[in-house]
Amino acid sequence: MSRQVFMSRLREGLRGLPQKAIDDIAADYEAHFAEGEAAGRSEADVASALGDPGRLARELRAEADLKRWEENRNPSAAANAVFAVLGLGALDVLILLPILLSVAGTLFGFAMAAVACFGVGGFLFVSGPFIGQGHEIAGVMLAGLGLMAGASSIGAVTTLVTIGFVNGLVWYGRLHMRLLKPALEPQGGLS
Numbered sequence: 760m761s762r763q764v765f766m767s768r769l770r771e772g773l774r775g776l777p778q779k780a781i782d783d784i785a786a787d788y789e790a791h792f793a794e795g796e797a798a799g800r801s802e803a804d805v806a807s808a809l810g811d812p813g814r815l816a817r818e819l820r821a822e823a824d825l826k827r828w829e830e831n832r833n834p835s836a837a838a839n840a841v842f843a844v845l846g847l848g849a850l851d852v853l854i855l856l857p858i859l860l861s862v863a864g865t866l867f868g869f870a871m872a873a874v875a876c877f878g879v880g881g882f883l884f885v886s887g888p889f890i891g892q893g894h895e896i897a898g899v900m901l902a903g904l905g906l907m908a909g910a911s912s913i914g915a916v917t918t919l920v921t922i923g924f925v926n927g928l929v930w931y932g933r934l935h936m937r938l939l940k941p942a943l944e945p946q947g948g949l950s
Contacts, residue, residue: 760802760803760806760807761802761803761806762789762792762802762805762806764806765788765792765802765806765809765812766785766788766789766812768812768813768816769784769785769788769812769815769816770785771816772812772813772815772816772817772819772820773785773816773819773820775820776819776820776823780823784819788809791805791809792805792806795808821932824836824839824840824842825840825929825932825933827839827840828840828925828929829929832922837921837925840925840928840929840932841859841925841928859928862924863924866917866920866921866924869913869916869917870914870917872910872913873910873911873913873914873917874910874914875910876906876907876909876910876913877906877907877910877911877914879903879906880902880903880904880905880906880907880908880909880910881903881907882903883899883900883902883903883906884899884900884903884904884907885903886899887899887900887903888900
């Protein structure tokens with residue numbers, strides 16, 4: 760593969776990243792080619808040592824998404840980080856997808872249960888004076904407050920577990936890339 764084909768495939772795979780990041784990455788890989796040529800290696804030899812440009816682009820995009828999650832802890836960054844980890848390889852998807860779906864479904868179920876319990880508790884608290892008489896009013900209102908407090912606790916724990924889950928995925932993605940990096944490193948002194 761020639762330098763031009765390699766670079767165009769790499770740039771195509773990096774589409775969607777900020778232009779400055781794409782230019783910096785492209786400059787790094789252009790330097791690999793320049794160093795290889797200075798050492799007397801052909802463009803095809805350097806390109807084969809660098810690996811598949813599509814895979815490199817996926818890993819570089821995944822790294823950018825993982826950094827975005829670390830900088831901005833919001834749902835969009837979390838989703839990008841999860842999809843970045845999933846996009847690293849088909850085998851990973853086959854192994855991780857059932858686990859991710861079951862954990863995500865459980866977390867979503869707990870979140871919906873917290874919202875529903877909070878709503879029911881609020882309804883009981885507000886409607887307490889209209890439902891009972893005497894001591895029943897206080898009991899219904901306190902039951903409503905108890906449901907709302909329990910729902911808030913469930914929601915807080917679910918949020919913490921969700922953040923931990925996304926952080927675990929980020930850790931897994933980084934580990935995955937560190938394990939693959941030696942296989943993707945250029946051979947023969949190029950780095």
